[in-house]
Amino acid sequence: MPTILQVLPALDSGGVERGTVEMVEAIARQGWTPLVASQGGRLVPAVERAGGRHIALPLKTKTPWGIWRNATTLARLMREERVDLVHARSRAPAWSVLKACQATGIPFVTTYHGAYSEGSRSKRLYNSVMTRGARVIAASGFIADLVRxxxxxxxxxxxxxxxxxxxxxxxPHAALGLRVGRLAQAWGLPEGAQVVLLPARVSRWKGQSVLIEALSLLKRPNLFAVFVGSDQGRHTYVRELLDQAAAQGVTRQIKFVGHCADMPAALLLADVVVSASTEPEAFGRAVIEAQAMERVVIAAGHGGAAETITDQETGLLVPPGDVQALAGMIAAVLDAPAEARQEMGEQARASVLAHYTIAAMQAATIAVYEEVLASRS
Known part of the structure; x- marks a missing residue:
């Protein structure tokens, strides 16, 4: 049975990391051997629970010497573990994978996860490693067009x-009431508060500033903006956002709650979910999670969100960075009849179940592995 090695920088949090764990589960279910190499992180136990084995390597390094050293280590590991196929999920480790696979003759595939900046010839060369595998998996139509x-x-x-x-x-129909209540209490939300939720790591391009400004325009004291996601050490940016909220008179109405381990309950707590990214999302898993929970989602109309949302049917799209449009759309959703919000939420969940499930992603990725393995033999 084949041995599949997935390689990424670390296993802390994020869509790349969760996708890795999900594929460990699928590989193990096939009766194959799943291995993961990374620098480690809080999701290592999830890899092991899913049936995989984690090998700790310093794969976050981007130095030429570190990449070359990791290539030598990976080549040795691939021979010792009789690896049949490598799946590279990030650029710096992918350069090590490329060199190791050239040395061993083992094929590799890549997943092109992000819209990497390409402002110079050297940056484009650096990014190009993600297109050098036997197959290139694109996380969305937006990314597929980009790599073409x-x-x-x-x-x-x-x-x-x-x-x-x-x-x-x-x-949304699971028994989540107690969990929702606990979150509302933990986050200090008053009884009867309306909640607009922005689920994303705290990063400048994720649009937290846009939502704070929109909140200040709405003049609704009972409306709270809850930002769910780690700041990943960006304390200076968090301070900027708090200063912005103070200057715009909405400090009492914003909550930075950090990482949340119970996203279904967090989403069910929301009256409306916002994705305000000022740069295109490669895919945007948070959007489909909210849609699956039958929430009305308002998203910036570019990148992956423009694919996962059918405007006015399964969600709402606004021009990226347009504070007035976002504020107006939030007001429209909150003032809409409950029946209209419910209908849009049900349509959103139906669309996700039809097109965006882990099972479909796993099956399609296993098919890529089989295709490459068959061509090798």
Whole structure:
């Protein structure tokens, strides 16, 4: 049975990391051997529970010497573990994978997860490693178009495989009432508060500033903006956001709650969910999680969100960075009849179940592995 090695910088949090764990589960279910190499992190136990084995390597390094050293270590590991296929999920480790696979003759595939900046020839060369595998998996149509245009990836190599959710986990009809109440209490939300939730790591391009400004325009004292996601050490930016809220008179109405381990309950607590990214999301798993929970989602109309949301049917799109449009749309959702919000939420969940499930992502990725393994033999 094949041994599949997934390689990424670390296993802390995020869509790349969760996708890795989900594929460990699928590989193990096939009766194959799943291995993961990374620098480690809080999701290592999840890899092990899913049936995989984690190998700790300093794969976060981006120095040429570190990449070369990791290539030598990976080549030795691949020989010792009789690896049949490598799946590279990030650029710096992918350069090590490329060198190791050239040394061993073992094929590799990549997942092009992000819209990496390409402001110089050297940056484009650095990014190009994510297109050098036997197959290139794009996380969305937006990313597929990008790699065709910027790197000339052919249809023969390219595979579009969106991320997905577990419908049993993100189920608005599960018994979540107690969990929702506990979160509201933990976050200090007053009884009867209306909640606009922005689920994303705290980063400048994720649009927290846009939502704070929109909140200040709405003049609704009972409306609270809850920012769910780690700041990943960006304490200076958090202070800027708090200063902005103070200057705009909405300090009492914003909550930075950090990482949340119970996202289904967090989403069910929301009256409306916002994705205000000022740069295009490669996919945007938070959007489909909210849709699966039958929440009305307002998203910036670019990148992956423009694919996962059918405007006015399964969610609402606004121009990126347009504070007035976002404020107006939030007001419209909050003032809409409950029946209209429920209908849009139900349509959103139906769309996610039809197109964006973990099971579909796993099956499509296993099919890519089988395709490459078959061509090798």
């Amino acid at each position: 245009r910027q790197h000339g990836v052919t249809e023969e190599k390219l595979r579009l495989i969106p991320r997905g959710i577990d419908p049993a986990v993100f189920d």
